[in-house]
Amino acid sequence: xxxxxxxxYGVFHVEPTHPYLVFVALxxxxxxxxxxxxxxxxxxxxxxxLPLGGHTWRTRLAWLPDALIAGAVIALALALTGPRAGDQSxxxxxxxxxxxxxxxxxxxxxxxxxxxNNRELTRLxxxxxxxxxxVLGGGKLDGRPDDAIGLVAFASYAETRSPxxxxxxxxxxxxxxxxxxxxxxxxxxxxxxxxxxxxRLVDFKARSKVIILLTDGESNLHDIDEDTAIDDAVxxxxxxxxxxxxxxxxxxxxxPRGDGSRxxxxxxxSIDEQMLRKIADKTHGxxxxxxxxxxxxxxxxxxxKLERTSIEEERFTEYxxxxxxxxxxxxxxxVAGFVLRGTVLRRLP
Numbered sequence: 477x478x479x480x481x482x483x484x485y486g487v488f489h490v491e492p493t494h495p496y497l498v499f500v501a502l503x504x505x506x507x508x509x510x511x512x513x514x515x516x517x518x519x520x521x522x523x524x525x526l527p528l529g530g531h532t533w534r535t536r537l538a539w540l541p542d543a544l545i546a547g548a549v550i551a552l553a554l555a556l557t558g559p560r561a562g563d564q565s566x567x568x569x570x571x572x573x574x575x576x577x578x579x580x581x582x583x584x585x586x587x588x589x590x591x592x593n594n595r596e597l598t599r600l601x602x603x604x605x606x607x608x609x610x611v612l613g614g615g616k617l618d619g620r621p622d623d624a625i626g627l628v629a630f631a632s633y634a635e636t637r638s639p640x641x642x643x644x645x646x647x648x649x650x651x652x653x654x655x656x657x658x659x660x661x662x663x664x665x666x667x668x669x670x671x672x673x674x675x676r677l678v679d680f681k682a683r684s685k686v687i688i689l690l691t692d693g694e695s696n697l698h699d700i701d702e703d704t705a706i707d708d709a710v711x712x713x714x715x716x717x718x719x720x721x722x723x724x725x726x727x728x729x730x731x732p733r734g735d736g737s738r739x740x741x742x743x744x745x746s747i748d749e750q751m752l753r754k755i756a757d758k759t760h761g762x763x764x765x766x767x768x769x770x771x772x773x774x775x776x777x778x779x780x781k782l783e784r785t786s787i788e789e790e791r792f793t794e795y796x797x798x799x800x801x802x803x804x805x806x807x808x809x810x811v812a813g814f815v816l817r818g819t820v821l822r823r824l825p
Contacts, residue, residue, distance in 0.1 A: 490798060494556065501550045501553035504546040541814070544810070548810040551803075561796050580630060581629045582631040582693060583631075584664075590772060597769065607776070624641060625638075625641065634669045637651075669689065684715070686761075694751070717756065722747065728741070
């Protein structure tokens with residue numbers, strides 16, 4: 477029965493607080509009858525004493541005051557059920573993480589072994605595309621709108637290209653503008669890249685701090701020792717995901733000389749996977765290997781799933797109460813009934 481009552485109320489987009497009190501409305505009929513009996517009357521010895529054709533608008537509406545009193549009872553019953561309408565709302569709290577991307581921009585990142593289909597891509601081109609999808613979304617990646625993300629580039633030395641930011645449009649622009657290090661600065665200092673990324677994260681307040689370190693070579697410059705950078709990451713509670721990009725052995729590359737020849741060459745490349753695994757293991761991260769463009773995208777998809785922003789949603793309902801309107805209606809009906817009964821629709825005492 478309660479379900480039926482609520483369904484009826486639902487037609488009017490309200491719900492009753494005390495649905496069973498609607499049965500008070502059944503008192504409307506006794507109230508109507510009693511109101512009619514309460515009126516005075518004059519006793520005639522014969523109906524012939526009454527004037528013929530005595531039907532007037534007053535006699536036709538004589539029932540109206542009693543009906544208004546009955547209506548007041550119904551309105552009061554509806555008020556007692558506590559009709560209300562709820563506006564559902566949700567408060568969402570997003571607890572973002574901090575991600576620092578450290579990208580190798582040494583000369584070997586010119587290699588073309590991550591090209592896709594008929595598109596000729598350097599390793600750096602492929603990384604920039606994958607990173608932009610990771611940040612802004614695209615393909616199977618939804619983007620990271622709630623995370624603070626920054627960018628570090630390293631070769632012989634490391635530099636910050638973008639601090640940790642929620643302005644991902646400018647971050648993507650900074651990533652697109654990444655270029656290869658000059659020939660005289662084209663060694664690979666993994667320790668320097670990792671240490672700078674760590675320092676950018678140390679004082680940043682976030683639930684989780686992550687570094688994605690991508691390189692295609694071996695660390696051959698040790699101004700900052702890799703072990704020192706690893707220890708600093710561990711102390712700061714920073715997790716490092718490492719990516720080895722490219723094939724081992726021989727890889728095609730365009731002649732980087734400035735004579736305009738753009739001749740396709742073959743170079744010897746190798747990745748220090750042992751070092752990258754060590755960094756990932758000690759910081760409780762994970763090591764990935766990308767040997768083609770599709771594989772690189774899948775790595776970013778995997779990291780995206782491993783490091784998700786926590787979202788907490790608190791739902792609540794704010795109610796608008798309508799019982800007051802029915803109380804006012806009941807009072808108006810009651811007053812109107814008595815006023816009519818005492819004035820234009822009065823009966824003889």
